[in-house]
Amino acid sequence: MSIAQRLITRNMQARPLVKGITLALMLAMPFSVSGAVDRDAQYEPVTPTVEQARANILIARQLQFTHFRNLGINDSLSGDVFDAYLDYLDGQRIYLTQEDIRKFSAIRMGLGSALKTGQLQPGFDIYNLVQQRMIERLNFALSLIDQGIDNLNFNTEETIRLDRSEAEWEPNKEALDSLWVKRVKNAVLAQRLNGSDDEAIEESLRQRYEGQLKRAYQARSEDAFQAYMNAFAGMWDPHTSYFSPRTSENFNINMSLSLEGIGAVLQADNEYTKVVRLVPGGPAAKQGQLQPADRIVSVTQEDEEKPVNVIGWRLDEVVDLIRGPRESTVTLEVIPASATDETVTKTIAIQRDKVKLEEQSASKDVIELERGGQSYQIGVINIPTFYADFKAMQEGDPNYKSTTRDVRDLIEELKADGVDGVVMDLRNNGGGALHEANDLVGLFIDQGPTVQIRNSNNDVQVLTDQDPSVAYDGPLVVLVNRMSASASEIFAGAIQDYGRGLVVGSQTFGKGTVQAVRPLNHGQLKITQSKFYRVSGGSTQHKGVIPDIEIPSRVDKTRIGEDALDHALPWDQIEAVPHARYFDFSGVIDELRQRHEDRFEASPEFRLLQQEIDFLKEQRELESVSLNHDQRKEHQSQIEHTRLTIANARRELRGEEPFDTLEELDDWQDIQAADLNSTDEELDFIIREGGHIMADMLELDQRMASILNPRQITAQAR
Template sequence: MNYKNLFLCLLMGATLSASNTFAYTELKPLEENQKVSQQLVEMLERVHYNKTAIDDEISLMAFDKYLSSLDPSKSFFLQSDIDSFAKYKLTFDDALRSGDTSVAYVIYNVFLDHLEIRLDQLLKTLPSIVKNFDYTKKESLTIDPDDIQWAQTQSELDEVWRKRIKNRALILNMNGKSEEDIIESLTRRYKNQLKRIEQTDAMDIFQIFANSITLSLDPHTSYFAPRASETFNINMSLSLEGIGAVLQQEDEDTKVVRLVPGGPAATQSDLAPNDKIISVGQDGKDMIDVVGMRLDDVVDMIRGERDTVVNLEIIPSKGNGQTSKIISIIRKKVKLEDQSAQKHIVEVEREGETYKIGVIKLPTFYSDFAAIQAGDKNYKSSTRDTKKLIEELRKENISGLILDLRGNGGGSLQEANALAGLFIPAGPTVQIRDASGRVNILGDQDRSVTYSGPMAILVNRMSASASEIVAGALQDYGRSLILGGQTFGKGTVQVLQPLDKGQLKITQAKFYRVSGDSTQHKGVIPDIAFPSLLDEKSVGESALENPLPWDQIHETRYPVYWDIPSMTSKLTKAHEDRIKKDPNFISVLEQIDYIKEKTEGIKSISLNKQVRTEQQETGEQDEIARENKRRRALGLEEVETIDDITPADEDSYEREAGEILLDFITLNQ
């Protein structure tokens, strides 16, 4: 379990004292977890890629992570509490090794005492708190985590809570909620949080403690207690059955990491990576606040029966970070055919002639294992489907091929290896180095080449894992131009290890390109960059805490077909000249500049309704103006409201990739 910033607040000056008491169940270590603790130490030290000793250095990091897991926004503990815990800083490693995890429960019970007292008092005083809010007052709330420190006194902490709850009340107020509605919504929020706290058990605390250790090694090594283990097995990589989104916990927030291609969220709504989900509601029922809720509880609320509706209140990442909106998604099962490779043709005009550029969109690297096991010779796989589509495109006399891997989060390693082989004769495609330093080289054994002509691969920050293997291999071979944005940078391999109670997902190996460069952390850098609204600083491996570093090993032997680096300066200049005149790219560039101007360096937000309303209205007017500027340039009908705006023309990226391919062909004639 992970309590991430439960936003609580008491009326300014209504301080808490040690004399306040509230009944709660003090949690104690489970004897059954002693064996699991010792198993964890043994596996982490023996199996993990770095083979790091679980020692005092790890204990220091784990101590900070444990406190952050309990109270990430510094809402409950005082500095005096932190000072009293200092004696435990070097004991976390010893606790895990011995199996005596009492230290985790000592700290948690202090947290629980503070939290339940505050929740109890808040529920009694909430109506008067909300009724005393003055939205005309000029004050602000600090939102930069680096500026938030442990409070020295209860009154200082009470003031922080007052401002945080005022911010939530202001959002509801600006969404048209009455004072009574706001009180009811917030009361329901804290009652639900109190209920979840009361349902917390000793195993939940053990999981938080164990993960304070595992996450000190790298962000992808995690311990799953039995309940979380079951959820993980059902929802691989936390992919939500029903809406098709991958979520992660970030402080108190539930953040969208990526959308599953072909899933309901990707096709029905404007949910996007980096959006924050702040409340969830079933169709026809009240919204329930999920700020501070444990991730598996949020997953349970969003998951539901097929063809039912779930409502999500989100704070969009592309906005000002201060305004929420509600979107509705009909739950559907993501079918294999929805994620299958698809083809189409982009026509590019050049000097009076029309050139056909084939485009294959590959959302994921898939293989129908059930059909394979059943002996079906016509089973679907990303490689087989892509090969068939290439053969069909070749019959249409294409001049070049674009493989679109944008948003492709990976999948089958075998499929990635086989798909890269469609474009090269037999040869290595990826190196895998294990914890012992042994390097295993995977490669294509089939000397036939399905397509040998000019090609480009489109990638972005959400292209990860298997996508990075394919893009990296074909870039090293000089076989394909890589266009778009820096990829995710996940170059590690995890395996699941069963334990006496639950299971451990542990990083066991790293991927390396045939050139010897790791795909970890850096990802694949495109030959020619395209502008993107995805913030590479907040998305990707480098945005995670404690990622394994980028490094190199020996390169393998492989041929280079085209000297692409020698051409990139000319190709880049022509590309940049074109997008400066393209209305779609101009709009994206202006939006990037606008978001940077409005969000970069922002450390606080106003709690004044007039200021917030003006900011919201200005933002909407600016967005409408940008869209209409784009539409006028394209000869399209202008829009009047922000709701009339549809996503920008994604085909502009494919057309520009086609233009670059034609430039490439010209340079090589």
């Protein structure tokens, strides 16, 4: 089997496991936790096992001698591992104090030598102290609830910091007490503003804190080992991760083509479980409401009325709770990625189902543009993922399903329709089968290299399209966004390097590395072994693909993307490989950009998009929120008013009646999302803008016909 067939680039947007194990929601039955917690129980410290010590030694050897990055285990690394480990265990700095941190000063610089030799006790000592401090804090929060939340004062001028990841550790227990009073007040205020009465709030918070407390008492040796090993492995890069035996099982399920569940990949994010990405064609993606970076608050089964609060749960337990049999329904309460704080939540009902390969398939549409009396027919091909039915392929089925085969058929249909150009929509395409990206490039070029792969020994393999036939030789635009990753970036980068078309959208994810999963005596190690480079020599790693024409995006690049991850491998470049150059856009690109910007300024849709982007940015930049009831209510009212104003402006553009209240808007969105058979007759304006850019290309330079006769050049590295 060739390297192209072996390298399957899935889980492209997975966050580093230092921040939490990333799991897919696929098979198995729901998980439940019952029984009251004994608040007076004594925490039983966890201890390392012999198997874990052996696995630690194997992991250290693999990291030092087989990882793409050459990184030694020394005193400097020890300090970094220590910081990353504490970041995982207490990322918001709400359990430990400066006094606790000083206790570990002697351990800090000795972790490296201990990790080389399988001495795990220092890491377990840190873990056990954090668990003990967590129990103390949760009991303190419960004592406040026991005293009655009506005793809390919401008329002060207090504020609470939203993100404490960069805050100083509180100096002592008394300071932490003050912080936790604020935390409880913030939680109460959030639910009051959502319309809950005090009795319901007390029950909800007691369930939350008792659930977290119970899990702290039930800490397992494997929890400590997995967290410690991922803090260690994450020093090399964010995609190198240790999988415990149980997590390995979940990972293997995720790599299967037969998937059942809601079709989402989750990760731990401090106290919350966060959505990393949605599986194309899966129930959550089709339902349409769950989005990357949403945080899950509670889970409700279809046969139960009472939601289960999952704040503070272990990730694997949340995954087990959300999983379930096909055609059953699970309801998630989430804090949307766009929310300013915990005040804003919404509920999403998703019917579990099997993720079918055909529902990930490429599809086509045709849009018609009228410009100055000239009519243009633009073909649009949407590719949700780079897929291939490997089982059918291995069995010799001549009609096996794949991205390239499907797109070839769609191109023939579009050519029969007489389209003037083709827009390839790779937005939100997180990657998939590498050889499909290679073959897809081949549909648009005669033949030649498509991507370079360099391993840790600096050996470079060049994947090439060896088929001289061309499925489509006309004008081409490729749409990308921040969620376009890996195989998508390889395709977009090759089209850009060949001058075969224009790349339009926002900077892509920047996932330009290849991982292999290696078995250990205890679990598995996913380790980065290679790196992708474009035919022009530049890596897709870290930087991604920079569009020729940029379109603003709602996605926060500081939170999503390779360059937002700790210890991500850097961008670099190697020698270019000779390749064709089909068209030189340098003579028209400035005019193309100006025309696009003029349309941007004149377009109501673009103005609304920019207004929404500015609004979201403003909310994300908030560092704190008020704990004064009236001030917080006024802030929430302003947010709701802005949301409603933007939504009604969009409805006005479509000639639809505006909503009177935010509740009407939310109800309408729920109805739209619940109707999985509904279709939007009007393609979104980003696609239409891609069509307009295509029309600009045709108007500005009739030499586009020269695409048929590429001139060969020796490309220079960029």
